[in-house]
Amino acid sequence: MFKPVPVAIGLRYLRAKRRNGFISFISLASILGIAIGVMVLITTLAVMSGFQREIKDRMLGMVAHATVSADGQTMEGWQHAIDVAKRDTRISGAAPYIDTQALLRGARQEPAAIRGVSPEAESQVSDLAAWMVQGSLDDLAPGAFNIVLGKELAQWLGARVGDKVVVTTDFQVTPMGAVPQLKRFTVSGIFEAGYQDFDRRLAVVNIQDAQRLMRLGDGVTGVRLKLHDMDRAWDVAADLAQALAAESRSYYRVSDWSMENANMFRALKLEKTMIGILLSLIILMGAFSLLSSQVMLVTDKLADIAILRTLGLTPGGVMQVFVVQGTLIGLIGTIAGVIGGLVLTFNLEHILRAIERAFDMVLMPSDVYYVTGLPIDLQAGDVVVIAGVAMLMAFLATIYPAWRAARTAPAEALRYE
Known part of the structure; x- marks a missing residue:
């Protein structure tokens, strides 16, 4: 099957065992950071949407x-x-x-x-x-x-x-x-x-x-x-x-x-937006870890980059190699986060009940809250937006390391090899 050279090399770097194990650890940390951020954001927004729906339904039941x-x-x-x-x-x-x-x-x-x-x-x-x-x-x-x-x-x-x-x-x-x-x-x-x-x-x-x-x-x-x-x-x-x-x-x-309830709906929408922005910082931390791992990887692969350049790979091709690798790391983290978020969201009620039984406590007492269960409203649009934001952050995190790799001078990189 036809596969462009930069894509093939990027996939090869992703699978290859690296000489510096710390780089592999940072890459794994970036995947986990993106996955955790996506998972938490999906679950949190689903719960907030559920409470908003509950409030809206109760209000419209009287209005x-x-x-x-x-x-x-x-x-x-x-x-x-x-x-x-x-x-x-x-x-x-x-x-x-x-x-x-x-x-x-x-x-x-x-x-x-x-x-x-x-x-x-x-x-x-x-x-x-x-x-x-x-x-x-x-x-x-x-x-x-x-x-x-x-x-x-x-x-x-x-x-x-x-x-x-x-x-x-x-x-x-x-x-x-x-x-x-x-x-x-x-x-x-x-x-x-x-x-x-x-x-x-x-x-x-x-x-x-x-x-x-x-x-x-x-x-x-x-x-x-x-x-x-x-x-x-x-x-x-x-x-x-x-x-x-x-x-x-x-x-x-x-x-x-x-x-008649414009202020309340604006406040609920603003609250959901601000929570989404704040929790997106978790994904941003994963993107910074990805940036660090890619910078270290470029430094580790200077000799390989120089050899590829002498074999005719253009600076744009070198840049594509590292963009492909970094984007795939972001894609893996995003997919893992979406799957984890869906699993956590649909089982959150059971998890809360297990916590209540384990610690003999009631997290949402009926004399304090009007709802005793945990309302969940998982919206497909929120999941798509969260996944898109995670992928965009991962892609942006790869641009600088890829640009730095493309600027590598073959003679300088091979001088001490």
Whole structure:
């Protein structure tokens, strides 16, 4: 089979037993350094992606993919808006909602967001019913003035199912002055979404009770939408707002899940990027070891380089010899790291369980973390990028030693041989 001379010589140098055993040790260290760096980076990013997915799933279980609300006022024709939304095949569910801020008082006081929902329609846009740990969402009957609290909010209020909490929403101007609007609600259920912003800051009531409490008549804050493809949330909500505006000549405000939680998603993305950059330093250390071994190899092979030059091998050919050898070392380390990373990632849960049994400890206690297992989301794109970065670092590490070998003068190298 045809094989270019520089490639054949580079492969020969890779397999040959070297006179200086220290060079072989440095080459092995560079392979291990690259392999360990790739393996750790793949596993770490898979775990971080898993936690991000877990947070995203829990958040989107309570947050609609998109919302359409009236601009600066209550939305009156919300039933028509839902009818229009249901005609759009991209929308899987729509439900009205009311949002307001209130002060809740039980054994203690705590501010919270009050959300008025329709129990029958809420399952179309959120997983609130699935997160109920006590009671049922169906207990929010209109006129009963029942309330469902987040688990942490209930703990802070000192309220249990069956207890009464007083909801203070706003002040009403009367001849006697500003009087707060108060209403006593009965705790009918407690939910745990596994996301602190909801478990600590959200209380849910029937939408008709919220309308009476806030004196909105038949108005609502807006309509929440759930889509088949949440990445198209903004476009779909904007189309719905335009359709409603064309009919009523009113303006509507549109927001989607990424806008409402933009800071959190940016922070998660930045965290993953920074961790990836920092762990890439392990691969960089392996690349520096490769650079050192290649420089020592060039020094060790000066006589061989001089002989190859006298036999007609061009400086470019000499450079290719060492580039091929160094790149193959990087390739071996990268492949070993990818295989090790995949094996470690898919068995990480078992490894953690073994550590817990061996040391009689719980690494992720349920009273501290919302997830007791270790979420893993191994993305093919991350593996490809990590492997590409490792190969690029290995290739760059071979350029200087190869360039130095190409500059070797045959007469100078053979003078003392």
